Amino acid sequence: MKNSAEIVIIGGGISGCATAYYLAKMGCTGVVVLEKEYIASGATGRCGAGVRSQWGLELNCKLTKMSIDMFEELDEETDYDGDTEFKQSGYLMLASTEKEVEQFKKNVELQNRLGIKSELLTPAEALKIVPFLNTDFVMAASFHQKDGHLNPFYVTDAYMKAARRLGVEFYTYTTVKDIKVEKGKVVGVVTDKGEIATNKVLNAAGGWAKEIGAMAGVELPLTPERREILVTEPLEALLDPMVISTSLNFYCQQVPHGSFIMGRGNPHEKEGLNQASSWDFLVNMSQTITKVLPILSQVRVVKQFAGLYMMSPDAAPIYGSVPAVDGLYLAVGFSGHGFMVGPMTGLLMAQHILGKDNEMVFSLDKLDLGRFERGELICEPSVV
Amino acid sequence: MHNKNDLDKVIVCRCEDITLGEIRELINKGYTTIDEIKRVSRCGFGPCQGKTCMQLLLTELTQQKGKDIKEIKMPTHRPPTRNIELGVLARGEEDEK
Ligand SMILES: Cc1cc2nc3c(=O)[nH]c(=O)nc-3n(C[C@H](O)[C@H](O)[C@H](O)COP(=O)(O)OP(=O)(O)OC[C@H]3O[C@@H](n4cnc5c(N)ncnc54)[C@H](O)[C@@H]3O)c2cc1C
Numbered sequence: 001m002k003n004s005a006e007i008v009i010i011g012g013g014i015s016g017c018a019t020a021y022y023l024a025k026m027g028c029t030g031v032v033v034l035e036k037e038y039i040a041s042g043a044t045g046r047c048g049a050g051v052r053s054q055w056g057l058e059l060n061c062k063l064t065k066m067s068i069d070m071f072e073e074l075d076e077e078t079d080y081d082g083d084t085e086f087k088q089s090g091y092l093m094l095a096s097t098e099k100e101v102e103q104f105k106k107n108v109e110l111q112n113r114l115g116i117k118s119e120l121l122t123p124a125e126a127l128k129i130v131p132f133l134n135t136d137f138v139m140a141a142s143f144h145q146k147d148g149h150l151n152p153f154y155v156t157d158a159y160m161k162a163a164r165r166l167g168v169e170f171y172t173y174t175t176v177k178d179i180k181v182e183k184g185k186v187v188g189v190v191t192d193k194g195e196i197a198t199n200k201v202l203n204a205a206g207g208w209a210k211e212i213g214a215m216a217g218v219e220l221p222l223t224p225e226r227r228e229i230l231v232t233e234p235l236e237a238l239l240d241p242m243v244i245s246t247s248l249n250f251y252c253q254q255v256p257h258g259s260f261i262m263g264r265g266n267p268h269e270k271e272g273l274n275q276a277s278s279w280d281f282l283v284n285m286s287q288t289i290t291k292v293l294p295i296l297s298q299v300r301v302v303k304q305f306a307g308l309y310m311m312s313p314d315a316a317p318i319y320g321s322v323p324a325v326d327g328l329y330l331a332v333g334f335s336g337h338g339f340m341v342g343p344m345t346g347l348l349m350a351q352h353i354l355g356k357d358n359e360m361v362f363s364l365d366k367l368d369l370g371r372f373e374r375g376e377l378i379c380e381p382s383v384v
Numbered sequence: 385m386h387n388k389n390d391l392d393k394v395i396v397c398r399c400e401d402i403t404l405g406e407i408r409e410l411i412n413k414g415y416t417t418i419d420e421i422k423r424v425s426r427c428g429f430g431p432c433q434g435k436t437c438m439q440l441l442l443t444e445l446t447q448q449k450g451k452d453i454k455e456i457k458m459p460t461h462r463p464p465t466r467n468i469e470l471g472v473l474a475r476g477e478e479d480e481k
Contacts, residue, residue, distance in 0.1 A: 038420045045423060083404045233431055233467060257426070277462065286473035297471030302431045303462035 001171060004197040005028030007353060009210055010176050010203035013044035014152070014196055014339055017159035017330045018346025019202060019353075021078065024166035026350055027113060032198075033160075034191060036175040042206040044339060046275075046307030048229065048251060049155070050242045051149035051340035052091040052114045056107045056381040060316070061114050062362060063341050068146055074155065078162035082261070084154045085256050090241035091147035092121075093382075094292075095140040097247050103381055111144070118144035129241060131293040133346045137248060149242060149253055152339060159346065169312040176205075177367045179216040179328070185329030186216065200327045202352060207273060207308030209332035211290045216325050220318070221372055222333050223311045225270045227263060229280040230304040234258025243293070246382065250288045252296075260299060262289055277304045309336040314377040317341065320352060320368040329353055330369060378383035391474050395438035396444075399430020407441060411448050418442065428459070431467050 001078035006028060012035030023031050035041070038328060041289045050105030051071060053064040063228050070077070074084050095101045104120060111118045121143050123135035123179055160170060171193070179189040179201060188197045207213040213220035235258050244251040264285055282304055290297045322328040331349050338345070342360065371377065402425055415421050415435030418428075418441055427441060428434030434441075438458065446453050 001410055011473050036415055039424075040418065040423065157424065232470070282464070283476055286470045290471050290474045297474070298469050300431070300467035300469050301464060301473065302467050303433060304464070305460075 001174070001191075001194050001276060002032060002169060003194065003195060003384055004030075005032040006198065007032070007200040008196055008198045009033045009204055010038040010189070011035065011042065011206055011208075012156075012160070012170065012172065013155050013204065014040075014159070014342035015206070015334075015345045015349075016204035017163060018342050019204060019331065019349045020346075021159045021163040021166070022346045022350030023353065024163050024168050026356070027155045027327070028350075028354060029167055031058065031163070032196060033066055033163075033168060033170045033187070034174050034176055035170065035172045038158050038172050039170065040153050042154055042208075043307045044152050044206070045284050046229065046305055047152055047339050048149065048242075048253065048261060049152040049339050050091065050147075050149045050244075050253060052144065052242070052253065054093055054107060054111060054118050054142055054144050054382070056103060056149060056380065058110060058114065059366065059378065060380055061111055061116060063344050065114065065116055066306070066362065067341050067343045069151060070347070071155075072159060076341070078158040080154070080158040080161070082154055082157070084158055084184075085149070085151040086148060087256055088146055088148040090129070090143055090145045092241040092243045093142045094243065094245040094314065095142070096136050096137045096153060096245060097139070097162055100247055101140045104140055107382060108142055110241050110379075111124070112229065116144060117146070118142055130239060130243060130293075130299045132238075132293060133243070134292055137292060143241070147242065147256070151255075155342070156370040162209045176212065177268075179212070181216050181325055183205070184324065184326055186325060187189060199327045200329065201327060201347065202331060202353065206329045206334075206338070207310050209310055212332075214269055216322075217329050218322055218325055218328065220330070220332065220369070223297045224273055224308045225269050225271055225311055225326050226274050226306050227265065227309045228277060228285075228302050229261060230282065230285055232299045232303050235260070235299060238295070239293075245292075248288060248292060249356065250285070252293065259302070260296065264288060273308065275306045277306055281288070310338075311335050313372055316378040317345070317367055318369050319345070319348065319364045322369060324341040328333070396440045397427040397430065399432050399436070400426045400428075402427045402437070404444065407444055408448070411445065417446070418445065418456060421445075422459060426441075428438055433462065434459070
């Protein structure tokens with residue numbers, strides 16, 4: 001292993017790999033990525049990999065729209081030897097309460113103003129998109145064709161390979177044990193395989209980001225929370241869009257391979273790093289999905305697994321520098337939607353680390369760590 | 385006796401239709417752990433959850449990489465062990481009729 005680096009990135013998920021790629025693309029040499037297991041072993045490889053620009057805040061709409069544009073170009077951008085499987089067959093978002101209907105109206109108006117061509121649908125119109133949807137629970141819906149999903153392993157693999165070709169070194173099965181800080185400045189990273197001297201460290205450790213922060217003496221306002229998912233046997237193509245609802249608490253998609261993938265949140269989930277699967281999830285998920293998409297009743301579940309959501313106090317990511325520790329950077333707290341902003345995370349964090357803030361197409365000012373002290377929280381109404 | 389090319393055509397994972405040749409190619413590309421190979425190839429992702437192929441993959445990795453079987457980490461087994469219908473699960477029954 002190298003004993004010094006210009007920049008050390010902790011975490012080989014989409015955030016770490018995309019940032020590594022953009023740093024190298026911008027000409028930065030001496031970038032090292034440390035990953036305690038294999039690439040995409042964290043939330044990235046366990047996620048739904050859904051991407052949507054149907055949000056309720058301008059900031060989230062913009063960040064996700066720009067990322068979707070980048071996902072469209074990803075295979076060429078990274079000269080990938082495979083296909084990242086971007087299926088842009090839309091997100092169908094269901095409203096099942098009056099309050100949600102009102103929110104959707106506002107959202108669609110905002111989205112349209114920002115150039116996102118989403119539309120508000122009646123239950124009958126929603127049926128045209130998903131003919132087997134049980135509309136008993138649907139008062140309205142919104143749909144945006146350009147939303148969709150990708151294969152998270154291939155996306156991360158694409159960034160990793162392109163970064164590697166540009167000289168980035170990846171060390172897998174290498175665990176960061178400590179971050180050395182002297183006089184308020186990062187001076188090195190200690191791993192189980194040796195030490196690396198560096199003045200710049202990016203914390204892109206997903207569900208473990210709080211622990212990484214603590215190593216540098218920084219308390220981050222983050223809470224890890226398990227989220228479960230299940231996968232069915234593959235079937236012929238039936239469902240085009242991702243179907244999702246906040247109030248019914250579920251999302252469901254059919255991946256190109258034919259399997260249905262679905263998940264929901266558990267309101268009683270306790271904070272922690274537990275990634276085990278539960279029977280309760282299996283039962284609750286099945287009850288929800290067979291109610292909304294009854295056609296799936298006879299489809300068999302082949303496996304279930306879990307990953308970590310890393311929640312920030314306002315469910316928006318925390319990007320940028322840490323005032324108390326010079327050389328420590330953050331791309332953390334994605335609160336369940338870090339995959340869909342991955343390309344922008346990479347681009348913006350690379351620009352920020354290299355001091356190119358003036359070149360950014362999107363300012364990170366409102367998404368910094370300082371917002372919690374300033375009381376300037378971001379309150380997104382459409383988190384699932 | 386089989387020659388090397390014949391063996392390349394051997395199906396390792398029956399659920400996902402993956403040959404030994406494809407696995408060898410991935411090992412050559414630098415994927416050296418079961419978890420990585422599973423995820424890029426879908427080997428072991430099918431309904432049987434890798435009952436046969438994981439053992440074959442393990443053998444191939446130990447042979448190609450000269451590693452000891454004990455050094456290679458086996459992936460986590462994901463429940464359920466048997467494939468159950470969503471409708472059956474929704475009714476909260478453990479056994480299908
Ligand atoms: C079930 C589920 C479904 C989801 N669905 C979606 C979705 O549809 N759309 C969406 O946009 N987002 C979704 N998300 C959220 C998304 O997965 C995450 O926000 C995103 O993947 C975060 O990427 P990351 O690179 O920041 O973190 P991760 O992918 O978690 O990567 C962090 C990495 O850091 C490594 N690491 C940790 N500690 C150390 C250490 N000490 N030393 C070295 N390495 C270390 C970990 O092993 C890990 O690989 C979902 C999440 C879950 C759990």
